[in-house]
Amino acid sequence: MRGSSVCRMLYNKNWPKQVFIRKYKESCMENSVIKNILRHGTETQKMRKGFARREFFSAMTLRLRRLACVFWGRQLFAVTLGGFLLAVLSPVWGGNVEEFSVNGLKVILKANPANEIIAVNLYIRGGVLNVTPETAGIEALLLDSATKGTVKYPKEKLNAELSRLGTQIGGAVEHDYSLINMRCVKAHFDLSWDVFADVILNPRFDPQEVERVREQLLAALRQRNDHPDSHLELLGEARFYHGHPYAVAPEGTAESVSKITIAQMRQYLNDNLITSKLLLVVVGNVDKTDLQNKITAAFGQLPAGNYQPHYPAMVKHPAAGVHIEAQDLPTNYIAGYFTAPSRRDADYYAMRTAVAILQDRIFEEVRTKRNLSYAPEARLEDLFANHGKLYVTTVEPDSTIKIMLAEVKRLQNRLLDPDGLRDRIKLSLTSYHLENETNAAQAAFLARFELAGLGWRASEKFVKNRQKVTPEQVRHVAQKYMNNFQFVVIGDPAKIDQKLFISK
Structure with a gap:
């Protein structure tokens, strides 16, 4: 479980409930946009205070999810909160979308x-x-x-x-x-x-x-x-x-x-x-x-031109590889890159789910169970020629990478439990709704689909496309893409078994 640092700090101090809530609310008001707007001038104060209350509510919603991680457990609360957000907070990301040309x-x-x-x-x-x-x-x-x-x-x-x-x-x-x-x-x-x-x-x-x-x-x-x-x-x-x-x-x-x-x-x-x-x-x-x-x-006076968008081709590596750069460091820094579908590809939504599950499993096996690394990670980027990545810093690179690659293999060979998959998707969608509360985030979200050549209307299918992912699709994308890893290592070459790193 990775709740916010504020939640961990406050909770660990064992403050009385009233003090805890007061300090927690104070932390929410550290939203940079609110401070930037409210600190300038005296005009339109009533309007600004109303904005602050709405932004405060949005910030509180995000932090309440993290706070609940401490008390009720992340999985159960996130699944419940997803429905709550859809029912109660839909106006935050609601509104009519239209396009026009000038x-x-x-x-x-x-x-x-x-x-x-x-x-x-x-x-x-x-x-x-x-x-x-x-x-x-x-x-x-x-x-x-x-x-x-x-x-x-x-x-x-x-x-x-x-x-x-x-x-x-x-x-x-x-x-x-x-x-x-x-x-x-x-x-x-x-x-x-x-x-x-x-x-x-x-x-x-x-x-x-x-x-x-x-x-x-x-x-x-x-x-x-x-x-x-x-x-x-x-x-x-x-x-x-x-x-x-x-x-x-x-x-x-x-x-x-x-x-x-x-x-x-x-x-x-x-x-x-x-x-x-x-x-x-x-x-x-x-x-x-x-x-x-x-x-x-x-x-209105800018030239129109005749620009046609171009989308770089997907990268494909015929074999796994590893590059080691020797440095005298307290730990070893490791990243393993693999080809991944972009949002333009049919496999995109299944890959998002696969990487999210892989992240959970790697964190559990490497951090929680064995304490081999503080923040092991599986990540999917959002590029037209996309890639995913395994990342870890550790003093025991061979042991750690062996575990991470074993989790990749498990994802490739075993079908997920359908109920567990549904819960994980609900958790991801909870994060999606929270991350798109602000107008700036919504603007970026619409733009990603438009820039990718799909049109902004494709964003309206995002939730349904995530919900339709099946265990078979997750296994398929893991088998199709999570191979021929291109590893880079910065650290002690003597601790690296290159054969292990190129085994996938």
Whole structure:
């Protein structure tokens, strides 16, 4: 059982019930979005307090699930809570979803009157397909620099305006897309949108600010190799995706980021700000007509282009492999990569279930029963050319990997109990509902299906598709995909039996 650290801390202190509840509620109010909005200005206080109560309820719901882990046990409570969430909290993720187009820009709007937060995500399709090894990292440098000042809003004015409005604007880069997002309250949507649009269309790219951002990115890139976990991930993905487009890291390298020029950044914007390549997702209490007018004014003059999405091919390794990097460390860091279906594939939902069950079993066998590792993990990523991964840190690598691979074999050879499978799916769906409470999470969820070429309406079938997974399907995907593991190890080579690692 892995309840929240707050729950464990409070429970272990054996405080009286009243003190426990008071401290627990205080921890819930540490929600960063609430603090960011409530700490600025005195206007619209009544509206903001109402928002805080709704967000507090959402935060309390999440933490109550974890709190119940302490008192009633995770499995029983999660199964019960799933039905409770569907019956009581459906307005949190309820609302009508519709799509429309403005100058070739596809817009997905989910009207959610349940709170006063508006989430806006603008996606640029392509991800690493938009760059070369020499320009990798340009999106990260560009998006971060764009938030440091625009033509209309120089840095000081931009920061002051965002602080006054309680608005957040940021960016992210991924293998398959990049995005710039905004979170604001409804009362300040007009002003916040004006800032958001100017960040996208008219970034100032002040040389001093760009260099400051570049140094921050370079520092972060160099630090990745200083920590075994981040270095393990870099090493593992580079080897697994060798020769594939994903071999180019979306955040770039120290060498590539150091050479990117402001002229290249402006050219990149000019080449990629075409409406056929963009996707805008908005979730919140927004009037459709007002939004259409805002989009037309901001993006109505952008070229449409004729972009057609491309989806990188699935990676297939003909045999298992292991790469060991010797380092004198207190423990050994291990990751084993395997090919996995993406959400575009029919096997996706069965694989999600298979990995969730494998995670439970590995944690039970490695952590709970034998204490060989603190946090062993089985994980499924969410890429167009997808992979799954086994991960563990341990001082006894051979013993630990032997147990983990035995659990993979058990999943491949034995059918699951149907009742146990249903309960595990209910637990996963409980997590799904809790994770999609916020408008920002709902926007990202809709976008994943749209960007994958399935259309946002496919998201409406997510729950049913999870519920339809059978024991036979779980065994099938385990047999089909969980083989030819590509292991990477950082640690003591003398403790690694390579034959064991390539036995699957």
